[in-house]
Amino acid sequence: MSRIEPVRVSSRDNPLLKDLRRLARDGAAYRRMGRLWLEGDHLCVAALDRGMQPAAAVFAESFWPTAPQRLAEACPRVYLVPDALMAEASGLESPAPMGFVLPLPPVSEAAPGQPSVVLDRLQDPGNVGSILRSASAFGFRQVVALKGTVALWSPKVLRAGMGAHFALSLVEGASSADVASLGLPLLATSSHQGTWLHRAALPWPCGWMMGHEGQGLDAGLDALAAMHIRIAQPGGEESLNVAAAAAVCLHASAATQLAGQR
Structure with missing residues (x-):
């Protein structure tokens, strides 16, 4: 399977990057926005292993050429972002070179009898x-x-x-x-x-x-x-x-x- 052609994002005022910055910095933003920002390949792989379906993937330009195939092909939409803008959308001291945007799982109610x-x-x-x-x-x-x-x-x-x-x-x-x-x-x-x-x-x-x-x-x-x-x-x-x-x-x-x- 060939890689999806990514959409290139170059402006820090792009709506996607604004959303990622909110999700990275505001601990309660996911509730208002109904989605999650998963930073880093480990967390993204864990989501895929549990059967989650991300809505979009975001890659730093420098990482995209060597990104693992599974991560590069996991989402219907792929965005390519300059490394400096990717760092602005990160909540990590050492920004991750990629991440997934994931729909917030449905709200659960307490189920009786479950450990x-x-x-x-x-x-x-x-x-x-x-x-x-x-x-x-x-x-x-x-x-x-x-x-x-x-x-x-x-x-x-x-x-x-x-x-x-x-x-x-x-x-x-x-x-x-x-x-x-x-x-x-x-x-x-x-x-x-x-x-x-x-x-x-x-x-x-x-x-x-x-x-x-x-x-x-x-x-x-x-x-x-x-x-x-x-x-x-x-x-x-x-x-x-x-x-x-x-x-x-x-x-x-x-x-x-x-x-x-x-």
Whole structure:
């Protein structure tokens, strides 16, 4: 298959480049615009591997001659941009030489009975992206973010998620009532109460609730917990980073599930 003939864009005032700059710099722009800007070949390949269909590809002029065939032929529209303008449309310290414009996936509602991770007002994009990666890796197919949580499809969360977004059903702007409607045993992490994780009989499916980095879980959510879980920390630190705690807990659930299948 021959490559699509690209459309050359040379003005920084081009509507496409204006849109890309908004999407790269404004964490909530995707909600208003209904599309995503995926920067870099790794994230673009991850989207293709998960069956996503980009609407357009944008390549820096210097990268286009050596761009991998799969990326060059993945979209019905291809745009070629001078390297300097490509850098202006980037949210990265080292701008990527290509990216995809992708329609924002349909809004999801919380599905009862699905193994889930609940995020309560988490603020750090790196933490949230890391938790999405752990959720995908350990068999949790739904992430429910309560109001006040950082935007799940924002550029920084997308980069930190490394493609995990496209394997998950993501619910934004949820309420405590939505969490209660999951119909799952809900597990809450705690640094001072509950069953030690390595001794706990973890239910499956379940929902793990992860709270705000400084304030922890909202009291109303905490009251929904069927179990409170502590992670053993023999080294003596006061608490774990929420993304690290999530990885430990979600892996424990995955191990429990696998053990039950033997």
